[in-house]
Amino acid sequence: MYQVMNGHSGGSFLRWTLVLQLLLCGSGVYTTDSTKNCKLYSDSESERKVLNRLEPLAHKNFTLEITNEAESYTYVFQLCGDAWGVPGAGVVQLDNKQKESKPTVIGRYNATQAYGGSDWVMLFYRDGETYDGHCSKEKRRAIIMISCNRDMDVGKIGSVLEDRKRDQDCFYLFELDSSAVCPPLQSKISPGSIILIIGVCIVAVYLIGGFLYQRLIVGAKGMEQFPNYAFWVELGNLSADGCDFVCRSRNREEAPAYRGVATEPLEEEPEERDDHLLPM
Numbered sequence: 322m323y324q325v326m327n328g329h330s331g332g333s334f335l336r337w338t339l340v341l342q343l344l345l346c347g348s349g350v351y352t353t354d355s356t357k358n359c360k361l362y363s364d365s366e367s368e369r370k371v372l373n374r375l376e377p378l379a380h381k382n383f384t385l386e387i388t389n390e391a392e393s394y395t396y397v398f399q400l401c402g403d404a405w406g407v408p409g410a411g412v413v414q415l416d417n418k419q420k421e422s423k424p425t426v427i428g429r430y431n432a433t434q435a436y437g438g439s440d441w442v443m444l445f446y447r448d449g450e451t452y453d454g455h456c457s458k459e460k461r462r463a464i465i466m467i468s469c470n471r472d473m474d475v476g477k478i479g480s481v482l483e484d485r486k487r488d489q490d491c492f493y494l495f496e497l498d499s500s501a502v503c504p505p506l507q508s509k510i511s512p513g514s515i516i517l518i519i520g521v522c523i524v525a526v527y528l529i530g531g532f533l534y535q536r537l538i539v540g541a542k543g544m545e546q547f548p549n550y551a552f553w554v555e556l557g558n559l560s561a562d563g564c565d566f567v568c569r570s571r572n573r574e575e576a577p578a579y580r581g582v583a584t585e586p587l588e589e590e591p592e593e594r595d596d597h598l599l600p601m
Contacts, residue, residue, distance in 0.1 A: 346455045355400075355401055356372045356428075357401075358401040358430065359400075359401040359435075360433060362434050362445075364392070369435075371435040375444070375501060378467075378497075378503040380400075382404065382405070383477070383478035383497065385495070386479060388417070392418075395417055396413070396414055396493075397413050397424075398465060398495060400444075401433075402430070409429045410424070411428075412426075412465075413431035414427055427446070427449040427462070427493050428445070433446060434447065436502060440468065443465070443466055444467065446465070447460065449462055455485040456485050456487060456491035458491075459490075461491070461493065462492050463493045463494075465497060466494065466495065467498075467501075468497070468502070469499075469500065470498035470500060473498060474500055476498035476499060477497075478496070479495070479496055482494040531547070532547070535546050535550075
């Protein structure tokens with residue numbers, strides 16, 4: 322009975338482990354290949370690197386609603402994915418006053434252009450649906466300006482500008498803030514500071530470890546708990562002697578009080594004995 326239950330629980334454990342590994346692997350592939358869904362208008366290695374910087378923004382729908390007296394629209398943007406579930410659409414426009422109307426495709430992610438600087442990325446989605454009566458009935462296109470903002474991972478999309486009062490090259494402009502396009506922070510610690518920090522850490526480990534060893538293992542008390550106490554005392558004495566020898570300028574011997582007195586010790590005079598003068 323125990324073997325059956327143990328085999329059953331072991332099989333369940335292996336099955337759930339396999340499922341978890343598959344999910345993790347699938348998630349990794351899904352995240353890594355997300356920006357590859359975008360097809361560049363003209364294949365370029367530099368543009369592909371710019372797209373890879375936007376990886377944290379993948380698989381997120383960004384929605385913006387614009388309402389005025391005459392019109393009310395909702396715009397949906399997704400990086401290298403189907404915005405609002407429309408196949409191939411990167412940016413779509415929804416008419417809030419005509420709920421039953423189908424979304425208008427402004428730009429497609431299979432016609433992408435990407436340009437970037439140190440702290441910004443400009444994304445182009447081309448080949449949208451044609452204008453009805455503006456811009457010489459050319460195809461719509463969307464421009465998404467993504468700027469660096471270290472205070473937020475992903476901000477809200479905003480500032481829609483539709484420039485259609487021209488004969489050609491009309492566009493929709495969107496703005497988005499994100500830390501994904503921010504340059505990496507440069508370390509402000511100098512090599513000397515790093516060496517100093519390492520030195521302080523070594524000294525701290527030496528003092529704390531030596532103190533614990535002397536107290537707990539050796540059983541030392543008082544100042545003898547200091548690691549290598551005898552060595553440091555001797556080193557201090559030697560350092561003091563060396564400083565005294567190098568830095569002091571006065572002579573080692575004391576100067577005599579009078580010049581006429583010789584510094585050599587006086588010879589001991591023989592003791593005069595007068596024992597022969599005493600009466601016998």
